[in-house]
Amino acid sequence: MARSARAQEEIRRFLDIGAVQVAELDLDGDEAVLRPGPGSPPVTHGEVFVLVRRGGRPVGTLLGQVPEGADPRAVLVERARAECGPAVFGELGEPPFTSVVVATRERAGQLARALDSLLAQDHPRFEIVVVDNAPVTDETRELIERKYAERVRYVCEPVPGLAGAHNAGLDAVRGDVVAFTDDDVVADPRWLTELSAPFAADAGLGCCTGLILPARLTTPAQVLLESHGGFAKGFTPRTYDPARPPGDEPLFPFTAGRFGSGANMAFRTAVLRSVGGFDPATGAGTAARGGDDLYGFVRVLAQGHRLRYTPYALVWHHHRETWRDLETQAYGYGAGLTAYLTAVLVNRPALLPAFLAKLPRGLAHARTLTAVRETDVADGTGTGTGTGTGTPGDHDVRTHPWPRRLSRLQRRGMVYGPVGYLRARYALRAAVREKAAQRARAAHGARTSQGAR
Numbered sequence: 001m002a003r004s005a006r007a008q009e010e011i012r013r014f015l016d017i018g019a020v021q022v023a024e025l026d027l028d029g030d031e032a033v034l035r036p037g038p039g040s041p042p043v044t045h046g047e048v049f050v051l052v053r054r055g056g057r058p059v060g061t062l063l064g065q066v067p068e069g070a071d072p073r074a075v076l077v078e079r080a081r082a083e084c085g086p087a088v089f090g091e092l093g094e095p096p097f098t099s100v101v102v103a104t105r106e107r108a109g110q111l112a113r114a115l116d117s118l119l120a121q122d123h124p125r126f127e128i129v130v131v132d133n134a135p136v137t138d139e140t141r142e143l144i145e146r147k148y149a150e151r152v153r154y155v156c157e158p159v160p161g162l163a164g165a166h167n168a169g170l171d172a173v174r175g176d177v178v179a180f181t182d183d184d185v186v187a188d189p190r191w192l193t194e195l196s197a198p199f200a201a202d203a204g205l206g207c208c209t210g211l212i213l214p215a216r217l218t219t220p221a222q223v224l225l226e227s228h229g230g231f232a233k234g235f236t237p238r239t240y241d242p243a244r245p246p247g248d249e250p251l252f253p254f255t256a257g258r259f260g261s262g263a264n265m266a267f268r269t270a271v272l273r274s275v276g277g278f279d280p281a282t283g284a285g286t287a288a289r290g291g292d293d294l295y296g297f298v299r300v301l302a303q304g305h306r307l308r309y310t311p312y313a314l315v316w317h318h319h320r321e322t323w324r325d326l327e328t329q330a331y332g333y334g335a336g337l338t339a340y341l342t343a344v345l346v347n348r349p350a351l352l353p354a355f356l357a358k359l360p361r362g363l364a365h366a367r368t369l370t371a372v373r374e375t376d377v378a379d380g381t382g383t384g385t386g387t388g389t390g391t392p393g394d395h396d397v398r399t400h401p402w403p404r405r406l407s408r409l410q411r412r413g414m415v416y417g418p419v420g421y422l423r424a425r426y427a428l429r430a431a432v433r434e435k436a437a438q439r440a441r442a443a444h445g446a447r448t449s450q451g452a453r
Contacts, residue, residue: 010403012308014323017220017400020063023072024051024204025080032080034073038117038186038215043072049217052080054087056190057312058211060235089312093200095123095193096176098266101169103131103162104183105285108139110318111183112147117174118181119151123192131169134160134287146234159431161424162283163292170269170277179266180293181315188314195266195280195313195384202239206271206305207297209260210313221326227400230319231261235311242301251358253301262293264315267300275299279343281424281443282336287289288343288417289425290336295343302348323412334413339421346421 021044022037026374036042037051045068052060065078066072100118104111111130118128130152132140144154157168167181177196182186191210198208212231215224242257276299283292286404301307320329345352 006404010401010405010440011124013401014220014224014403017223018047019219020217020223022214022217023048023049023076024053025073026053026056027080027084028053028055032073032077033195034076039113040216043076045070047276048072048076049214050076050080051213051314052084054084055089057087057089057194058213058235058314059087059311060084061213061232066235067423079216092193092197095125095196096177096200097174098123098126098177098192098196099169099173099175099269100126100128100179100181101166101173101193102128102132102181102183103157103169104140105133105135105160106137106139107183108143111140112143112186113180114183114187115148117154117185117187117189118192119148120189121187121326122189122193123196126192126196127175129155129169129172129175130354131155131157131165133157133162133165141320159280159428161286161428162279163278163286164280164283165285166283166292167277168278170272170446173269176269176274177266178269181260182263182317184318185212185315186265186318188316191313191315193265193430194310195264195277198308199266199268202306202308204304204306205239205308206268207259207264207301207307208299208313209297209309210315211235211311212261212264212315212317214319215316217319219321224400224402225319225326225329228402229265233258233311237311238309240301240307240309242304242306250361252343254295254355254358254362255296256294256340257337259307260293260309261295263317264313265293265296267296268305268435270304271300271305272296274394275303276347279347280339281421281428282343284332286424287420287427288335288339289332289413289420291338291340291343291417291421292336294336294340298340298344300347302344302351326406327409330409331413331416334410334415335420336413338414338417339424340392340417342418342421366371387396 022040023043024037026033034043045066048064048066050062051058062079062083064076066075068237102114103341129146143152144152155168155172157165170178177199179192179195195208195210199205214222214226214230217226249255278292279295282288282295286288297307345355379389
């Protein structure tokens with residue numbers, strides 16, 4: 001098929017992707033409770049993405065079809081009870097004093113929604129710090145002062161970049177654990193307790209990550225992203241220990257994307273500070289385009305601390321809505337991946353021999369990561385000739401093909417990543433020099449004024 005015809009076919013397939021409802025279903029007790037996802041309307045007929053809970057905790061997802069005229073609750077409860085068996089949970093310890101850092105930039109409406117959910121947490125003792133990154137208006141500061149002044153602290157970080165904003169938050173927090181999330185999430189009421197309690201149970205734990213599910217699946221871009229895994233990492237808790245590298249992760253710890261994402265992560269504060277926080281030349285808002293969270297994961301693991309993934313710490317993420325957003329995201333993911341690897345090797349050269357030893361497998365992994373991915377077939381052969389039976393959030397089962405355009409952009413981003421990181425480092429140094437020059441000019445002006453008097 002000619003490239004233009006293939007591109008047109010991909011566009012047609014993309015535009016044909018229909019909306020999917022989002023709901024959650026708690027199977028506890030005789031009367032299972034079905035409710036819409038955050039910000040969603042009540043469930044009706046059609047396709048529904050369902051988070052299944054037991055004891056209030058997430059245990060799985062399913063993609064159900066509710067026939068017209070049928071009772072959505074009855075249809076989905078029958079599916080869920082057939083597919084999601086009983087779950088056994090361990091006891092949670094007392095969570096430590098925890099700080100939550102939310103970096104934001106000119107998105108006061110989304111920020112307010114996120115803060116409302118954070119203030120509703122059941123955690124016994126926590127604080128919230130909002131970092132306003134390179135603001136061009138006073139909108140965020142005014143929102144905090146007007147609506148949240150007694151519960152939320154405001155910090156301004158003038159240099160653009162997500163990692164720099166997170167470092168400013170890290171400098172300001174007082175908690176034993178520092179959690180990070182984004183301004184486009186809605187946090188489950190138990191999110192912070194579930195994310196921070198593992199630190200009390202394991203003194204060697206340096207980082208904990210959690211589950212990220214879609215708040216809405218209303219546009220083709222949102223459904224396509226989630227049908228290829230989105231940000232979810234499954235429903236099985238797992239601990240990664242550098243003293244016992246996992247046998248099924250031959251690239252450990254350099255496949256940091258397997259560990260979690262920046263919208264749902266927490267660190268022991270002293271540990272994150274001991275490794276210097278995040279590299280400010282990584283992350284959104286810099287020429288590196290991303291990779292700040294992955295950098296943090298690898299630095300903590302390389303220091304000898306364990307990392308735990310828990311699906312019980314849930315945030316609902318508002319995915320980007322348009323094809324253009326997906327293009328930006330695909331390129332940014334590729335760039336962030338190789339930018340963070342560059343940052344790790346620049347800041348921790350001792351890791352270079354291990355990295356070089358794993359490079360051949362890493363290149364093979366990169367080819368797989370950026371491959372054009374067709375839908376999986378119903379018989380599970382994965383040949384890409386069927387309609388697919390996957391659930392959004394399942395990483396190895398796909399309901400929609402991944403377009404070649406996005407794969408190409410991801411590869412281009414990976415080629416650009418090291419260059420972007422070096423550009424970001426140069427820009428950061430220039431910004432530091434300019435700030436020093438401004439301080440010197442201000443001090444000189446003050447001395448001159450004082451001498452004139």
